[in-house]
Amino acid sequence: MDKVLPSLEEAIADVKDGAVIAIPGFFACGVPRALLQALIRKGTKNLTLTCGCGPMLGAAQELKALTLAGQLKKVIDSYGLFRSASKGMADPFEQAIRAGKIELEVYPMGTMAEKYRAAGAGIPAFYTPTGVGSVMENIVNEITAKRTPKETKIIDGKKYVLEFALKPDFAFIHAKKADREGNLRYAKTARNFNHVIATAAKVTIVEAEEIVEPGEIDGDDVHTPGVYVKRIVKVERPKVAITID
Amino acid sequence: MSPQRIEGLPREMIALRVSREIKDGMYVNLGIGIPTLTSNWIEGKDVCLQAEVGMLKTGALANGDEADQDLINASCQAVTALAGSSYFDIAESFAMIRGGHIDIAVMGALQINARGDYAGWSNPTRGLFVGNVGGSMDLCAGAKKLIIAMEHTTKDGEYKIVNELSYPATAEGKVSLLITDLAVIEITPKGMVLKEMMAGLTAKDIQSVTEPKLIISPNLKEIEL
Numbered sequence: 224m225d226k227v228l229p230s231l232e233e234a235i236a237d238v239k240d241g242a243v244i245a246i247p248g249f250f251a252c253g254v255p256r257a258l259l260q261a262l263i264r265k266g267t268k269n270l271t272l273t274c275g276c277g278p279m280l281g282a283a284q285e286l287k288a289l290t291l292a293g294q295l296k297k298v299i300d301s302y303g304l305f306r307s308a309s310k311g312m313a314d315p316f317e318q319a320i321r322a323g324k325i326e327l328e329v330y331p332m333g334t335m336a337e338k339y340r341a342a343g344a345g346i347p348a349f350y351t352p353t354g355v356g357s358v359m360e361n362i363v364n365e366i367t368a369k370r371t372p373k374e375t376k377i378i379d380g381k382k383y384v385l386e387f388a389l390k391p392d393f394a395f396i397h398a399k400k401a402d403r404e405g406n407l408r409y410a411k412t413a414r415n416f417n418h419v420i421a422t423a424a425k426v427t428i429v430e431a432e433e434i435v436e437p438g439e440i441d442g443d444d445v446h447t448p449g450v451y452v453k454r455i456v457k458v459e460r461p462k463v464a465i466t467i468d
Numbered sequence: 469m470s471p472q473r474i475e476g477l478p479r480e481m482i483a484l485r486v487s488r489e490i491k492d493g494m495y496v497n498l499g500i501g502i503p504t505l506t507s508n509w510i511e512g513k514d515v516c517l518q519a520e521v522g523m524l525k526t527g528a529l530a531n532g533d534e535a536d537q538d539l540i541n542a543s544c545q546a547v548t549a550l551a552g553s554s555y556f557d558i559a560e561s562f563a564m565i566r567g568g569h570i571d572i573a574v575m576g577a578l579q580i581n582a583r584g585d586y587a588g589w590s591n592p593t594r595g596l597f598v599g600n601v602g603g604s605m606d607l608c609a610g611a612k613k614l615i616i617a618m619e620h621t622t623k624d625g626e627y628k629i630v631n632e633l634s635y636p637a638t639a640e641g642k643v644s645l646l647i648t649d650l651a652v653i654e655i656t657p658k659g660m661v662l663k664e665m666m667a668g669l670t671a672k673d674i675q676s677v678t679e680p681k682l683i684i685s686p687n688l689k690e691i692e693l
Contacts, residue, residue, distance in 0.1 A: 249521045249558075250544035252537065275558060276521075276602065281544075302600040306500075311594070321596070329598045332520060333562030333606030340559040352609040353566060356585070356640030359605060365598045399538070410538035411555050412521045418557040446557070463537040467544045 225403045227434055227455045231261035234428050234454045238262065238393055241296075243271040245339070245391035245420045248278030250302075250467045253413030255395040257430045257458040259285040262294070262395075269296045273391050275335045275416040277302035279316070280467050290315045295325050299389075301332035307468045320365050329363045330354075330386070336419055338389035343422025343451070350376055350383035360384055394424030398447075401431035402438070405452030406445040414446060421451045430458040471677045473625030476649025477666055477691070484509045484693055485647050486574055486617050491515075495524075497565070497607055499575035500543045502617045506574060518570055520603040522561045525553040542603070565603065566610040573611035575604055577618045577643075579633050582680040584643040584655040586616055587635035599636070608639035620648035620677055627679045629653075629660070650674060652691060659683050664691045 228234045235258065238244065244262070248254030259282055262270075270289075272279065277300060279286040289295050295316075304320075304327075305311040312318075319325040330338070331353045341349055354360060361370045374385040396417050399410040407429060409417050421427045434457050477485075483505035490496055490506070492514040498504050507517060507528070517526040520542045527548035530536065535546035564570065580586040590599025608614060621628055629646070646653040651674050652664035662682045665674050667690045675682050 249540065249542075252521065252540045252544070277600075302602045304594075304596070304598070304600050306600070308591075308594045317596075320598075327598055329601055331601050331605040332558075332603040333566055333609075336558040336562045351566065353606045355609070356642075357589075357605060357637045359601070363598060365596060367597050411536065411549075412519070412523050412540050413538040414555055414557050415522050416558045419559045461537075465535060465537055465540060465544065465546045 226405045227403050231456050234456045241269045243391045245273045245394045246278045247416035247420045249276045249415040251281035251463050253415050254278040254282045255397040255430050256461050258395040263288045268294050271297040274300040286316050297326040299328045303327050310468045327365045334386050339419040339423040341388035342390040348387045354384050355382045391424045394420045394427040396421050396429040398429050398431040400433045401455045402435050402440050404437050405449030406440050407447040418447045421447045426453050429455045432460045494571040497570050497573045501576040503574035522556050525550050565606050570611045572613045573607040574615045577616045578635050579630050582660045585640045586643050587633045588638045590636045604638050608642045614642045615645045616643050617647045620650040629678045631679050661685050
């Protein structure tokens with residue numbers, strides 16, 4: 224069951240206009256930059272990127288290119304704006320949000336994690352205490368007309384919000400090591416959203432810094448079992464500046 | 469009408485006072501800003517820092533060549549690992565946060581009121597209806613104790629401790645202790661109790677920069693540093 228493809232272009236060949244793509248990464252850490260760059264070269268439009276904690280702020284150059292080329296329709300994230308308001312004002316992505324050209328929808332980070340986990344585990348929705356007593360009891364979108372209340376429920380005297388599973392069309396994953404059959408290992412905190420997003424998507428595409436033969440990752444050391452993975456491409460270890468603004 | 473701003477303790481001293489709340493055996497999550505500085509003051513304590521990104525037992529900030537792009541804290545700073553550090557995925561990280569396994573979360577805030585509601589995730593002066601919520605609401609939902617560490621007023625001297633929040637709330641009724649550059653205030657069912665204040669100030673001074681009426685603790689003392 225060899226899942227390795229020779230190029231990023233082949234790996235994302237079926238990503239079509241209007242696709243919903245999940246992007247893991249925690250700011251600069253564990254972001255699938257090579258796959259994002261291939262997406263920019265491909266020029267696919269009308270895309271929805273579902274994130275978790277600001278991977279597109281970590282991949283600021285890629286975000287800028289996707290924005291300026293008009294490839295983005297919507298971003299879903301817990302931390303989608305630059306920390307610095309002045310940098311945000313000058314950034315094409317935030318300007319596009321302000322102009323209503325790109326939609327930004329916000330969920331708490333743990334809710335994002337659980338939306339992916341639920342999707343991968345066949346759970347359609349879940350009740351969470353997170354966001355109770357805040358505007359997160361509604362869908363939170365910069366376009367306020369899209370704000371609608373979420374269902375809530377009192378369980379044992381405590382209020383919970385109903386959140387739905389999030390099943391993207393594609394997951395772009397950055398792994399430290401993959402075997403040819405799709406067993407993955409991540410490095411340290413670069414694991415972050417990678418595993419849970421790999422389980423959630425209909426098609427999971429992996430860029431790996433190293434590809435090895437089956438058996439070379441010991442079964443006890445596998446972070447993401449191969450069943451979740453469809454395609455793998457070898458990439459160079461990215462050069463990453465460890466910072467957010 | 470803004471009150472007259474009072475020059476308070478530096479941010480590092482707020483963090484030092486926060487560290488007094490952190491006891492041996494605790495699992496602690498520190499938010500971005502002043503809370504993160506608390507990690508400079510817990511050396512020698514048997515304490516485990518949790519980072520939302522998916523790490524327990526986060527070590528000191530990494531210097532220069534030590535920095536590893538695959539090893540960061542929740543503020544996206546390069547950190548080091550310690551003997552016994554562990555890494556895990558984000559769903560696990562937030563399961564332990566929501567599931568009540570974190571003893572103390574320390575966060576910054578834009579506004580707080582006497583009922584323990586606070587606002588920290590979205591600043592409407594930016595002109596957007598959305599903001600960066602990150603993991604703050606999950607920590608509010610799940611941490612056993614929530615401490616807010618912040619400057620007592622804005623740079624312009626406006627109230628941050630207010631009767632009613634004008635910014636979008638992060639959570640309602642979750643804050644139990646507020647530590648500022650001027651005071652330590654406990655949030656009780658009866659209201660805000662002034663427990664400690666910076667040397668050289670009076671309770672009247674603290675009240676002048678605090679919108680809700682403070683209850684003065686009979687044991688009011690100088691901030692313990």
